[in-house]
Amino acid sequence: MDAAALVHTSKGAVRGFRRGTTAVFLGIPFAQAPVGTLRFAAPVPIDAWEGERDATVFGPTAQRGDTGITLIPEPSVPGEATLNVNVFAPADRDRDAALPVLVWIHGGGFTSGSPASRWYDGDAFARDGVITVVISYRIGFDGFGLIDGAPTNRGLRDQIAALEWVRDEIRTFGGDPARVTVAGQSAGGGSVLALMTSPAASGLFSGAMAISPAIGAVTLASAERFAARVADRAGVRPDRRGFASVPEERVLAAQRSALAPHLARAITSLATLLDDGLPLGPVIDGDVLPRHPLDALSDGACADIPLVIGSTDDEFTALTARYAGALRVVPVPLALAVLGLRRTRRRAYLERTRRRGTAAVLGGFFTDRVIRSTVLETARARGTGPTWVYRFAWASPVPTIGVACHCLDVPFWFDHLDADGVATIAGTPPPDLATLMHGAAVSFARDRDPGWPAWDAETRRARVFGAPASAPAVERDAYAEVAPLV
Known part of the structure; x- marks a missing residue:
């Protein structure tokens, strides 16, 4: 030994x-x-x-x-x-x-x-x-x-x-x-x-x-809304007794189900995802x-x-690189505008970024909003x-x-x-x-x-x-x- x-x-x-x-x-x-x-x-x-x-x-x-x-x-x-x-x-x-x-x-x-x-x-x-x-x-x-x-x-x-x-x-x-x-x-x-x-x-x-x-x-309000969605999908009250009454697998399945519409909305409104984050x-x-x-x-x-x-x-x-072909026809300023970046900041950001092409700029924007801006802040x-x-x-x-x-x-x-x-x-x-x-x-x-x-x-x-x-x-x-x- x-x-x-x-x-x-x-x-x-x-x-x-x-x-x-x-x-x-x-x-x-x-x-x-x-x-x-x-x-x-x-x-x-x-x-x-x-x-x-x-x-x-x-x-x-x-x-x-x-x-x-x-x-x-x-x-x-x-x-x-x-x-x-x-x-x-x-x-x-x-x-x-x-x-x-x-x-x-x-x-x-x-x-x-x-x-x-x-x-x-x-x-x-x-x-x-x-x-x-x-x-x-x-x-x-x-x-x-x-x-x-x-x-x-x-x-x-x-x-x-x-x-x-x-x-x-x-x-x-x-x-x-x-x-x-x-x-x-x-x-x-x-x-x-x-x-x-x-x-x-x-x-x-x-x-x-x-x-x-x-x-x-996560704000308390956002957390409360998400908990209510999970409880609804699990078929229980949104309290400890309710969640404890069902097995772990059922709560996990309800969690995934509750996340799905949030992510679906994010696809059509990525600005919401970037601003609010995951619940x-x-x-x-x-x-x-x-x-x-x-x-x-x-x-x-x-x-x-x-x-x-x-x-x-x-x-x-x-x-985003995998969608480079489809994104090629989308103007970069328009894509950033859809994501909620206002004109003055959009211009300043595009002047400073080293990335080129809509796919690269969008991927870089997600990178910068979610991670790199946190580093700077x-x-x-x-x-x-x-x-x-x-x-x-x-x-x-x-x-x-x-x-x-x-x-x-x-x-x-x-x-x-x-x-x-x-x-x-x-x-x-x-x-x-x-x-x-x-x-x-x-x-x-x-x-x-x-x-x-x-x-x-x-x-x-x-x-x-x-x-x-x-x-x-x-x-x-x-x-x-x-x-x-x-």
């Missing part, structure tokens, strides 16, 4: 396994299974257990079935104990090493995603002296639906409970609870911004990384999420917490708070991708280009780029400095990863092209 793969937590012993120089512990529960009387409840701490708990396989996931909506292979694992964590630590660590810790929150639009993806393996971080903790949380209506009689933002509460587990247990894995970086991509990046502005998460991390953040801030995600409840994260950041929330934030250059242009909102901004500019050589698309940068941050599925969207990427990006993440987790100048209101500098050799590695006036949208 490898002693490095046995850890004694406050709740009991967990037996993982050694993989090369990494000690891996999978599926460790941080809260009780959210079923039975705990369904739609706030997370409840796990009870202690006798003997050794096996931690050699991924735990159950909140995702049921492969949704196929992301480019990241994120498998579903059946089972009830979905509130669990995966820990990757140096196998030969000193138990008193007090190593920095990276807590990773997966994406998936708050309705899908899984911590069981090999893309999130922390081997490279462990190699470089950083412990990685990948957390699970409730998604979809179970996690974020507004239910009368049930606590709000159960998914965010799960994330906070996982961070509390890290605070209480990470020392025994060799980590330092005072050196925790919370990081995530897409909905995970949006979760990071929400956690930065949640009083319940105060003191649980000392650094943050928001990668391609899809901000979640599932963190809810501005006056409690766990008191205000819109951007408003709270503007007023100084987490002003002392160092933050790295950025996006890929073309998060969603690959989606967050950097501005932070004022003099320690903030480092980046751009991921490396375009995939895969013909069906061809750009720096959503999710493409994740294996670079993890220095895990050999993970299953990476070659499908990245081809054969330059390994030095992964070395640079992963090194920046390690430096930030360890020293709170990713290695390039911080953002300031005058120079607005950003690190550009994957830019042509002739372009500067650090760009001034970054994200200027999205300024007309914010």
Whole structure:
């Protein structure tokens, strides 16, 4: 038996396994299974257990079935104990090493995603002296639906409970609870911004990384309307007793049915989708999420917490590229007007964008409205708070991708280009780029400095990863092209 793969937590012993120089512990529960009387409840701490708990396989996931909506292979694992964590630590660590810790929150639009993806393996971080903790949380209506009689933002509460587990247990894995970086991509990046502005998460991390953040801030009114639609389709009252009276599969089917007309309306009125967002995600409840994260950041929330934030250059242009032929006959200004961009801003935006052709401009507009404008708004909102901004500019050589698309940068941050599925969207990427990006993440987790100048209101500098050799590695006036949208 490898002693490095046995850890004694406050709740009991967990037996993982050694993989090369990494000690891996999978599926460790941080809260009780959210079923039975705990369904739609706030997370409840796990009870202690006798003997050794096996931690050699991924735990159950909140995702049921492969949704196929992301480019990241994120498998579903059946089972009830979905509130669990995966820990990757140096196998030969000193138990008193007090190593920095990276807590990773997966994406998936708050309705899908899984911590069981090999893309999130922390081997490279462990190699470089950083412990990685990948957390699970409730998604979809179970996690974020507004239910009368049930606590709000159960998914965010799960994330906070996982961070509390890290605070209480990470020392025994060799980590330092005072050196925790919370990081995530897409909905995970949006979760990071929400956690930065949640009083319940105060003191649980000392650094943050928001990668391609899809901000979640659903109004109470919108959440109430959506809950009523789900209840109607499930045939129950829109309260906890009603939803608890039907099985999980029925609520999930009702959720999908309730989302369908919203998405259908978005096809005919994309401006509505861009303005209102999806109806599932963190809810501005006056409690766990008191205000819109951007408003709270503007007023100084987490002003002392160092933050790295950025996006890929073309998060969603690959989606519109498939319609390039049909869109060729549509004038670009008309298309943007239909999407609600007024004339003055439309002209300013078209003058600054580097994209050409209706399909590319529309995909870029979605990218800029949904993701890149959040990066710029967050950097501005932070004022003099320690903030480092980046751009991921490396375009995939895969013909069906061809750009720096959503999710493409994740294996670079993890220095895990050999993970299953990476070659499908990245081809054969330059390994030095992964070395640079992963090194920046390690430096930030360890020293709170990713290695390039911080953002300031005058120079607005950003690190550009994957830019042509002739372009500067650090760009001034970054994200200027999205300024007309914010």
